[in-house]
Amino acid sequence: MSEFVRFVTWSAGGLLVAGGLLRIFVFDVWTMPDDKWLSASTAPTLQGGDTLLLLKRGTAGPGELVRCAEPQKKPGKFVVGRIVGIPGDKLEIGGARITLNGRLFTTTEACEESTFSVFNPKTNSVVKLNCSRIEMAGGWHFIGINPKGSHGRPHNHTVGPGRFFIASDNRDMHDDSRDFGALPSETCDRRIVFRLWSANGWGDSKRRLTFIR
Secondary structure: OHHHHHHHHHHHHHHHHHHHHHHHHOEEEEEOOOOHHHHHHHOOOOOOOOEEEEEOOOOOOOOOEEEEEOOOOOOOOEEEEEEEEOOOOEEEEEOOEEEEOOEEEOEEEEEEEEEEEEEEOOOOEEEEEEEEEEEEOOEEEEEEEOOOOOOOOOEEEEOOOOEEEEEOOEOOOOOOHHHHOOEEHHHOOEEEEEEEEEOOEOOOHHHOOEEOO
């Protein structure tokens, strides 16, 4: 029995050490603030209160969801968006459509749950959006779209040196480079890769221990 206890103790200690090293050198753990605009702009992928693993090693690239320093440099404030343009890219973004260097990317199919509800900070009301899948940069992710199709005029941009153009997964209630311009790439230094649990806690089985596309 003592050998079993010793084995369990050493195993637990090893896991704690390994977890600590990963925490120090590889990952950050971040609970996304329950900020109305941040929550709205990241839907349907994320929501306020999600506890996330952020990869802090390597270089972020197209298609990845990143956390960036808030453009106005407010301490402790961040924006979250998906990299859709890197230096030299010419893009046009409007609604579900992105034209990148002359190639069109748009939705391919609806999500398993084709609609979702989200709080609209502009109107202080809950609205229903369509959820669709889009493929680009060798991967895919989900986006939110206004079913009425009122997206405004397409936004055109040529990405400058050392910059990333990021887009919100919620294309209807965005807080992204259409609003504040392309961001210095060094400020987008955390890739959001995994959700440990949601604001609803461990009991939310649909949103716990999930990889983030």
